[in-house]
Amino acid sequence: MKRASAVLPRGSFADDAVVGEVVLDSEARLRRRAVLSAGRQQFLLDLPELVPLNDGDGLALDGGGVIKVLAAPERLVEITAKSRADLVRIAWHLGNRHLPTQLMPDALRIRPDHVIEDMLVGLGATVTKIDAAFDPEGGAYAGGHGHHDHGHDHDHDHDHDHGHGACCGHDHGHDHHHDHDHDHDHDHGHVHGPGCGHDH
Known part of the structure; x- marks a missing residue:
């Protein structure tokens, strides 16, 4: 292969x-x-x-x-607002809930969540169901956060490399970091939006 x-x-x-x-x-x-x-x-x-x-x-x-x-296209919710300021405020609320969010020039995209959608409507947003590729903001997990997606799909690819090595007495290949390949996929997305005062 x-x-x-x-x-x-x-x-x-x-x-x-x-x-x-x-x-x-x-x-x-x-x-x-x-x-x-x-x-x-x-x-x-x-x-x-x-x-x-x-x-x-x-x-x-x-x-x-x-x-x-x-x-691949996915079922998403596209969020628009009456003004750019309203959209920034909505982005702050989504970031405060650590939701994976895709930033568009004049819209935001998230995965469907009826509770969040009700909250957004209450904030004055317009929500529309669409099918599109989902590329959530990657700044947080591309660095040290490890893509925290509170769905905790820990992706336990344990990958221990148990090749017990010659004369190492059980070399588990851990290299002291366990390489569990958790890829923790936690997907915080941290889309706190401009001016959120939450500088990660």
Whole structure:
């Protein structure tokens, strides 16, 4: 099975280098290690660290070739408001609840949640159900927060590498950090919006 161990940002690779495409939703684009399918060929995604994959990014296969990442449409809620100031205030409320949120020029997008949607309407927002790719703001988890998605999909890929090593007496391959590959996927999204006074 071929292995992909590096992410190539969108636009950084030639079209003729693409040997396949993989369609992933937002959760599947937050995996460090997984077996994926690009058409009829399977490959192992095996990244050294968790990197959020965006629509159009490439996965470099060891030995040559690129698998292009396409974002799968998902059921989302698009949020608009009467003014930019109202939208910023709404973004603050979403960030205060640590909801994964996609920032658009004149709108916000979140996953459906009827309780949150009722709150948004109460704040004067217009909410519309759509089907679109979901690319929530990645600043928080792209750094040290590890994408905290309170759905706690801990993705326990334990990956202990139990190759007990020669004469190490049980080398579990832990390297003192356990490499549990939790990828904690906690998805806080931390979209606190401008002027929120909550500078993470």
